[in-house]
Amino acid sequence: MSRSLTGPSAEPRELLFRALDEHGDRLYAFALRMTRDPDLAADAVQEAFAAALRKFDTFRGESNIATWLHRIVYTKAVDLIRQRGKETSLPEADDGGLGPEDDRLARTPAWARPPDEILWSSQTREALQAAIKELTPLQRAVFTLREMDGMPTDEVASVLGLEPGTVRVHLHRARLRLRALLAEHFKGRVPT
Amino acid sequence: MKCDCDGLVRRLTELHDGALGEGDCAAIERHLEECADCGALHRDFQDLARLCRESDRPRMPLAVRRRIEQALK
Numbered sequence: 001m002s003r004s005l006t007g008p009s010a011e012p013r014e015l016l017f018r019a020l021d022e023h024g025d026r027l028y029a030f031a032l033r034m035t036r037d038p039d040l041a042a043d044a045v046q047e048a049f050a051a052a053l054r055k056f057d058t059f060r061g062e063s064n065i066a067t068w069l070h071r072i073v074y075t076k077a078v079d080l081i082r083q084r085g086k087e088t089s090l091p092e093a094d095d096g097g098l099g100p101e102d103d104r105l106a107r108t109p110a111w112a113r114p115p116d117e118i119l120w121s122s123q124t125r126e127a128l129q130a131a132i133k134e135l136t137p138l139q140r141a142v143f144t145l146r147e148m149d150g151m152p153t154d155e156v157a158s159v160l161g162l163e164p165g166t167v168r169v170h171l172h173r174a175r176l177r178l179r180a181l182l183a184e185h186f187k188g189r190v191p192t
Numbered sequence: 193m194k195c196d197c198d199g200l201v202r203r204l205t206e207l208h209d210g211a212l213g214e215g216d217c218a219a220i221e222r223h224l225e226e227c228a229d230c231g232a233l234h235r236d237f238q239d240l241a242r243l244c245r246e247s248d249r250p251r252m253p254l255a256v257r258r259r260i261e262q263a264l265k
Contacts, residue, residue, distance in 0.1 A: 013264050027254035042256045049260045103198045110232030111239070118241075119239060128240075147244045153209055161256050170206035170245055179236045 012056035023066045026149060027073050033144045034077040036133050042082035044076040063158050070159045098169055105176040114186050139174040145170055197230050
């Protein structure tokens, strides 16, 4: 549904309606990948829009409205994950710099080059979705926003309240883990 | 992969992200051409990025959208 705006003084409801039209799917996809549960994702997005309407006066245009809404969805998703005890690790458990475990993952064998029909198959895309669920919540958030949604690193940093360098650390770690998890998927599918 | 590759591999994501200066980029790209293990890791990262770009994004269910619209009215 498209709605026209009257200009910079457009009412918060109108701005949020437009944000729902323009960014609703992205926000829902982000919430779903964070929570791994359609009901929780729906709750996170609904609560985020309700909170955005209540505290619209705190949105000062320092970031764009999509970044602001992603930040609220992220906070809601983590709150719901915490309440439902659906994760064994929470964002604060992720430490900063790259370490020996990351180096070990980098030394795991490269993917056996699968033929294109296997590499780009729907089964591989499903395996990727399953592998993303194995990441920590913070890694999932960083990877989803940067790699799947194409959000610039500075904006991801703003959504998650991190420094851009820290975003890159978690992104690197997520890539290493996904590469290792997908290597398992390719095992036995590559003709010898 | 040799242990002295670790430092370069840790910078691969910075390379992908355009966060490195020209000199660093050139040094890492030269290494990726010369080191088979690091080159393979780099290709895996590139394939992973392409898989992500080609993955379908879940869409917000209509019922959820309607509930949000109601809440915004």
